[in-house]
Amino acid sequence: MNRSGSTKERILAAAETLFAQRGFDGASLRQLTSDAGVNLAAVNYHFGSKEKLVEQVFRRRLDALNAQRLAALARVAGQPDTRLEDVLDAFIRPALELSHEDSGSLFMRVLARAFAEHDDSLRKFLSENYGHVMRQFTAEFARLLPQLSKEELYWRIDLVTGALTHAMSGFGMIQRKSDVSERTHREQTVAHLTRFAAAGLRAGA
Amino acid sequence: MNRSGSTKERILAAAETLFAQRGFDGASLRQLTSDAGVNLAAVNYHFGSKEKLVEQVFRRRLDALNAQRLAALARVAGQPDTRLEDVLDAFIRPALELSHEDSGSLFMRVLARAFAEHDDSLRKFLSENYGHVMRQFTAEFARLLPQLSKEELYWRIDLVTGALTHAMSGFGMIQRKSDVSERTHREQTVAHLTRFAAAGLRAGA
DNA sequence: TTGTCGTTCAAACGATCGTTTGAGCATACG
């Protein structure tokens, strides 16, 4: 039972963990509030409903992720000597840092779950709130890969996103070994992903 | 309401669709049996429990997928003139064909959902039942990419799998346009994925 | 002290869940 922070913060932290473990439907408010050490009614009091709590869990993490991505992109984009690897790093590293924060590693399971739920409302939510981030990255990729048609580029960015999501979810054959620090493992993941994605994006060039 | 086939078949078909739409927890047996046009008790009569129904949904599709993958791999592996693209095609095409069958496009959402659930029992289930397939593909990839260390190879196969899963789930920016046939779209997807993955696997060579 | 406001609490609400039950039906075999 978590006893640090305000009631709202305790709920959000417990929600992120439990949603990742049991899914949005599988996680009951009774279990959630018990883990958080708060009363059952606190969720509806502070968030209005379970559904709105889910949305808050998303917003809290995605706002931070996209802010970091945009800041990282701004540091490298538009320069005459920008390397493809720099843009990929700005795209990949914030996501992996998020997925390796203390309880943040669980958020990516939450996100993967949401991708799996995958109804149009989620697509609309992401597009409306964070679509401009993808547009900025796409524009920079297009600048550095002028030989690719717009359709080709969209395809390849999609595939990079898929590889990134997979690496974040931690489901693959590759697992962090116990004798490797989280930071080292993250750096290795960034390196592998960047090299793989850069080659994939440049394919046929 | 589906009225063709036996009760068991109707349940399996409806389950695949509804699990994909609502998730394993979110899909109720009452909705499921209503869609299938069978009695509520039929699930427990024919499958024993909801959980065993879920397992049957998995087995039915994964058995077919892995059989096709192994058959395709056997046609190209071990030859002196095998191309990396041939092995990738054997890995990718059966998955995409499965995901484009009439109701099969929904199965990949089911699978993506299961990946998101992502507890160790699923990992164990996949490893025990279909691990030998991945081992055969890995061996052939290793033969064609001798310059890669074992760890590098595992990483890259993981990333290829992520890109494939993403493409199958249909969540990316790329959506099939209404004026393109399913077959054409599948062939385009195979082509994009193969080119991207081949370049990624060969990176640094 | 009294009153107010934000918050927490135990308890209960109605709805829905997976599962079980036992009667009823059809077909096949003696």
Next chain:
DNA sequence: CGTATGCTCAAACGATCGTTTGAACGACAA
């Protein structure tokens, strides 16, 4: 014919769900 077998059916079971309620609490202002 009788009856055994495989299956379907409506109905009910207990459990658990998200949500609501109204009382109680603590801090602070009048």
